[in-house]
Amino acid sequence: MSALHDCRDAFSRTLIELADHDERIVAVVNDSVGSSKLGDFSKRFPDRLINVGIAEQAMVGVAAGLAAGGRIPFVSAASCFLTARAMEQIKVDVAYSDHHVVLCGQSPGVAYGELGPTHHSPEDLAWLRTIPGLTVVVPADPAETAAAVRWAAAHDGPVFLRISRMGVPDVHAPNVTFTPGVATELHPGDDVAIIALGTTVAPSLEAARDLADEGIGARVLSIGTLSPIDRQAVVNAARQTRGIVTVEEAYRSGLGGAVAEIVTEEHPVPVRRIGLDGFAPTGSTHWLFKRSGIDPATIADVARHLVEEG
Amino acid sequence: MTTDVDGLRAASQRVRLRDLQMVSSAGMGHIGGEFSVTDILVTLYLGVMALDGPEPDRLVLSKGHAAAALYAVLAEAGLLSEDDLTTFVQADSALNGHPARTKVEAVEASTGPLGHGLPIAVGMAMAARLDGSSRRVFVVTGDGEMQEGSNWEALMIAAHHGLDRLVLIIDRNGLQQGAAVADTSDLEPLDDKLRAFGWAVAEVDGHDVEQLQDILSAIPLVPGRPTAVIARTHKGHPVSFMSDDAGWHHRVPTPEQVDAARAEVLAT
Numbered sequence: 083m084s085a086l087h088d089c090r091d092a093f094s095r096t097l098i099e100l101a102d103h104d105e106r107i108v109a110v111v112n113d114s115v116g117s118s119k120l121g122d123f124s125k126r127f128p129d130r131l132i133n134v135g136i137a138e139q140a141m142v143g144v145a146a147g148l149a150a151g152g153r154i155p156f157v158s159a160a161s162c163f164l165t166a167r168a169m170e171q172i173k174v175d176v177a178y179s180d181h182h183v184v185l186c187g188q189s190p191g192v193a194y195g196e197l198g199p200t201h202h203s204p205e206d207l208a209w210l211r212t213i214p215g216l217t218v219v220v221p222a223d224p225a226e227t228a229a230a231v232r233w234a235a236a237h238d239g240p241v242f243l244r245i246s247r248m249g250v251p252d253v254h255a256p257n258v259t260f261t262p263g264v265a266t267e268l269h270p271g272d273d274v275a276i277i278a279l280g281t282t283v284a285p286s287l288e289a290a291r292d293l294a295d296e297g298i299g300a301r302v303l304s305i306g307t308l309s310p311i312d313r314q315a316v317v318n319a320a321r322q323t324r325g326i327v328t329v330e331e332a333y334r335s336g337l338g339g340a341v342a343e344i345v346t347e348e349h350p351v352p353v354r355r356i357g358l359d360g361f362a363p364t365g366s367t368h369w370l371f372k373r374s375g376i377d378p379a380t381i382a383d384v385a386r387h388l389v390e391e392g
Numbered sequence: 393m394t395t396d397v398d399g400l401r402a403a404s405q406r407v408r409l410r411d412l413q414m415v416s417s418a419g420m421g422h423i424g425g426e427f428s429v430t431d432i433l434v435t436l437y438l439g440v441m442a443l444d445g446p447e448p449d450r451l452v453l454s455k456g457h458a459a460a461a462l463y464a465v466l467a468e469a470g471l472l473s474e475d476d477l478t479t480f481v482q483a484d485s486a487l488n489g490h491p492a493r494t495k496v497e498a499v500e501a502s503t504g505p506l507g508h509g510l511p512i513a514v515g516m517a518m519a520a521r522l523d524g525s526s527r528r529v530f531v532v533t534g535d536g537e538m539q540e541g542s543n544w545e546a547l548m549i550a551a552h553h554g555l556d557r558l559v560l561i562i563d564r565n566g567l568q569q570g571a572a573v574a575d576t577s578d579l580e581p582l583d584d585k586l587r588a589f590g591w592a593v594a595e596v597d598g599h600d601v602e603q604l605q606d607i608l609s610a611i612p613l614v615p616g617r618p619t620a621v622i623a624r625t626h627k628g629h630p631v632s633f634m635s636d637d638a639g640w641h642h643r644v645p646t647p648e649q650v651d652a653a654r655a656e657v658l659a660t
């Protein structure tokens with residue numbers, strides 16, 4: 083497998099490129115310059131890096147005010163604090179108010195491993211997908227991260243970008259563009275569908291390749307936008323295969339819940355949801371992935387069973 | 393059982409040595425804020441608090457990122473074992489990177505996100521009052537942590553209710569994660585603000601266990617008011633190459649740095 087990348091690098095590089103050409107772009111952080119990899123941004127644009135201190139609720143409110151004043155704020159904070167702490171500001175000040183604020187949830191899921199459940203954000207996807215008008219984007223690699231950051235800067239509305247810290251390989255073409263609400267088929271197959279996003283796309287692809295060796299065709303969809311989700315791609319997967327496996331670095335009420343809702347309404351087929359469950363015990367990110375079945379062998383097993391049952 | 397000043401100093405030294413060992417073998421921790429809060433926690437657990445009896449005092453470590461220091465102090469107080477300490481952040485360990493009350497009995501509150509401990513401590517002090525208990529509730533926050541609005545809400549509530557068995561100790565090391573507090577969102581004049589919020593305020597050298605023990609044993613400073621102690625500390629104290637450097641917020645020392653730090657701790 084190719085080298086692994088921390089998507090925060092693509093995020094910060096792209097933000098500097100954009101800010102060079104658009105004075106409206108500002109970054110808003112909660113003592114998270116280092117953890118957002120915004121050190122270079124702050125050197126280049128000292129006046130446009132607004133560090134409110136350890137005050138997440140005010141951070142999101144301030145961003146809404148900056149947007150009301152004609153700026154394009156990129157709020158960048160650990161996803162656990164950004165979402166759990168400032169949810170009402172996200173709901174009211176950003177989404178309900180329809181402000182062009184880009185919320186960047188850094189190091190999400192269980193990226194903070196041993197730091198424990200207080201620092202994990204397995205809830206963020208399930209929470210955020212219920213907020214009307216908020217586009218929720220989960221890039222899978224650096225190229226998609228860069229494309230999503232560019233799209234978000236140009237999209238006049240509220241956006242959440244979930245930016246992973248855990249190393250991921252390249253899964254998209256380097257020049258990939260981002261279209262909201264459109265899933266990407268990264269591996270063909272009509273026996274079973276595996277729907278993934280973010281850090282779980284690469285292990286899903288690896289599972290699909292192993293299944294192909296056994297003669298099982300597993301379609302891999304990288305969902306890209308969780309909300310609004312590519313409904314048609316999910317319905318097609320339900321119609322054209324024997325069942326769907328969802329894989330996410332989040333509670334299964336995030337992507338898994340979204341897919342199950344569509345499938346039950348449109349074309350019921352078996353759905354198996356792989357993801358995090360409960361408050362995690364102490365342990366590293368990799369250990370927690372393995373424990374939750376987010377690894378190629380388990381994904382392939384679950385998919386194989388679906389095909390055999392169906 | 394309360395330890396005398398020499399005993400507290402010796403315990404602080406042992407705690408810092410153990411903390412160094414835990415952080416270097418785990419490859420993670422927050423050594424800067426652990427070393428700044430060590431003397432405060434040692435004084436509280438070994439020199440001030442009633443740990444058993446009918447009305448034990450309670451302590452909430454709101455700056456949960458200093459978990460390793462808390463665990464090492466709990467071991468000094470006999471509330472964790474030496475074996476427990478070797479499991480720090482290992483798979484399935486009770487010693488999570490931030491303290492969890494569901495995993496360690498002596499941990500009073502699960503913390504990690506900043507700005508949670510003071511409101512919880514206010515509730516604990518209210519519960520004690522409802523019980524007619526005279527137990528004290530101590531809560532330790534960072535200074536950067538005082539930027540969280542939840543703390544200022546809780547400060548108002550505590551003063552409004554006259555919770556004079558509640559003690560807030562602010563680890564005033566002047567630094568937060570990435571920079572100085574004064575360069576990020578300044579707290580000063582902190583003592584005046586706390587007084588204006590209805591609290592009795594004292595300032596001490598947060599590395600002087602004698603001053604800490606004297607003030608923390610004299611609660612309430614003003615009857616009818618909660619007490620805030622601004623403890624002037626240094627992040628990374630007493631290690632010269634860590635002290636007052638935000639870079640040591642969560643850096644992990646190399647084996648050579650561990651040796652050098654150990655020597656400086658032993659010489660202090």
Ligand SMILES: Cc1ncc(C[n+]2csc(CCOP(=O)(O)OP(=O)(O)O)c2C)c(N)n1
Nearest residue numbers: 113425504505506534535536537567568569
């Ligand atoms: C709500 C929340 N936001 C951000 C963080 C990340 N964080 C961990 S420690 C820290 C700095 C804390 O500074 P301070 O309170 O001064 O602690 P100390 O200097 O004693 O380490 C930050 C921002 C957090 N733990 N919780």
Ligand SMILES: [Mg+2]
Nearest residue numbers: 535536567568
């Ligand atoms: Mg501090």
